[in-house]
Amino acid sequence: MTDQRTGPPGAVTGRLQHLLQAARAFDRRRPYVWDVAVTLFWMTAALTDYASSGWRRLAQNLDVPDWQLLVMSIGFTLPLLWRRRHPLGVLLAMVPFAFLNAWTGAILQAHLASLIPVFSLAVHRPLKQLVPAFLVVTLPLIPGALRYPLAAWDAAFGPAVWGFSLTALLGIAVRSRMEHLASLVDRARRLEIERDQQAQLAAAAERARIAREMHDIIGHNLSVITGLADGGAYAAKKNPDRAVQALEAIGTTSRQALTELRRLLDVLREESPSADLAPAPALSDLDSLIAGVRAAGLPVDTTIEGEPVPLPPGLELTLYRVIQEALTNTLKHAGPSAAADVLVSYGTDALTVTVTDTGQGGPAREGGRGLAGMRERTALYQGTLEAGPHPAGGWRVRLRVPLPEGTAP
Template sequence: MRPTSTVEPQGNGDRDQGNGDRDPDRPGPQPLAPYVQRLAQRVRAFDRRRPLVWDLLLTGFYVILASTDYTSDGWRTVAPDPGVPEPLVIAMSLGLSLPLLWRRRHPLAVLAFMSAVGVVNSASGAMLQAALLQLIVLFGIALRLPLKTLGTAGAMMTLPLVVGAVRFPEDSWDAQVIPYLWASSLVALFGIAVRSRQDYTGALVERAQRLEVERDQQARLATAAERTRIAREMHDIIGHNLSVITGLADGGSYAAAKSPERAAQALQAIGTTSRQALSELRRLLDVLSDDVPATAELAPQPALSDLDQLIDGVRAAGLPVRSTVRGNPEPVPAGRQLAVYRVIQEALTNTLKHGGPDATATVDVAYAPDGVTVDVTDTGAPGTRAEGTGSGRGLTGMRERTSLYDGTLEAGPLPRPPGGWRVHLHLPLPSSIPKDSQTP
């Protein structure tokens, strides 16, 4: 018969490619580490909730283990003296295992007691393996107590070894002592490593909590600052326009009987001013709204180029204003331009409110390489302003805007005669401020 030949199938390429090309969606063996980690977390959580139950379980396990060593006569196979009385063996088995129940509350006392039992164990020649349970207490001492106590613990654990080496010098003393000392050292180092890990983890948790608290504090501070800014902007917008409307209404009512045309002009100016105020207020509220952030109507903030419009509106309200501008405002940044505009606006608004019917105002703006200087004076009576009939928010807002740009602001009455009120502002330009004195 002709020998038959076999042909390897060509569809096993995926099998020959190795495990590195395995489909992640295909079921297969999963890493063991996550399961072990979850199990350890559950054990630690149970230990925190029921420490006494855990101690009873652990102690009971080792008591049974020590008793099994006695009942099976396993200890006789390694004991230098197999003829040790059985009651003494039972007592030493319990003395080396039962104290584990109190190992966390009184670790040094438990180790001292177990060391004393260990001395009897070594001197009698039983050499029970339950003496190794002292390593569990040593681990707890390295994990929880000050590191200086490890010296005392090491001395207590070495004493039974020395007694056994002297009592039964069958082998060299280093063969009996050194391996146990190495094991004790490794257990102590393991406890220190776990302790360092716990301290590091606790420090990270504490830092995260502290950062969370600081984040909440920063959020609250930012919210308070934003509320202050919003209140300042609304005060500047509404307060100024309402003062202009009030002046126009008073003038219109006075001119209604004698000059209807002037009254109609005043009403028209009131409508224009109120619509402007309503538009600015709606724009501010639209920006603050969370419902329509993308459709909010945005417009540039007032700048120094809008001073003429501001002064014209104040004049239309009945306050004669003479303005003087020297220099070029172009080098002034937009933020400083807004601050200057709002200070002038607030000063003229205060004159409208408190200056009286015969008051006049003067606005003097000077631009220089080192900054902007503004003087707003009026001839109104300063008494009402000095007495603080208003809320005081206007002067506070002016000072806040000035301090934001490291400027200086002076506001107060002028000496009599002629009297009046003066607001003096100086804002330095960024190029003229030393770097070590700039506000962060």
């Protein structure tokens, strides 16, 4: 149950995280503000210890002049202003004051400020710099231990060694945490980039698919309409009834093209979830396709070899579009006296579609999107497509695709 006074679990942690992020952002914008604040805090603490004579509780010599105490208090804290940019340099700047602190026997608490640049070293600098930093912190204690032998060596070096070790370990832990968070951020960034790339690839593939469908729908039907219009214009001079039939066929073909185009556009509209999802054209629709081509003036013979087997809808659509595009190219390029032949052959492991015509062959048909679209469709099903002049004259398109597992007769 959620406590109404404290809010949902994790709310306090979320606020703390927000405050920390705001503080880090402010520090990145104005780093000197935080540096000055930290320096003033430790300097105030050092001067307070000096003014209140709190240093006397640990001092080995109570007769240290006040000016030396003041100089050491400032010397231990003022260099902290540069602790993040030059932590090892700050430790070196503290060495004279650390030596004076040990030699005079004052043992000011301000010398603990040397652990702050040690922390910065462990967090931001190569860890090998901790070795010279350890020497810088401990070596100035030797003269004081020699001058005041009554104080045990462990009392002089123990706190320094333990303080240095714990501070270095804390800095290493913070460093590990920061590197882990940085790696997570980098991974998230790379995943985001990869996601965007995948989205771009998917969008490009979808654009190519739509381009193929638009080309096949519009190109084929316009070619049929053009053939019907040419035939109707020729027949109008001699047989008006044939011209009327051509006009009616043009109307029928146009309406079919508009229906297919509207269905494709409706599917693309995100705000139209109830778009007409009629089945895509398949080999069973070849009769109506060939009837339209024949009406446009191109004689077409169809032959089916082997035992037909059920195929995936996508493969059926590919075969239909390839035959449609091949016949469309025949209408465009073969000439007025050409004829076409469509052969669909079901083998034991593959299906072959061959479309040949008796028109004018040649390299002119290699241009445009038609053949490229056929090859793209064929490649989706690991098939091969050959298109070129037929040895006996005319043009031939031959498609071969392997039958999916479980569909062979």
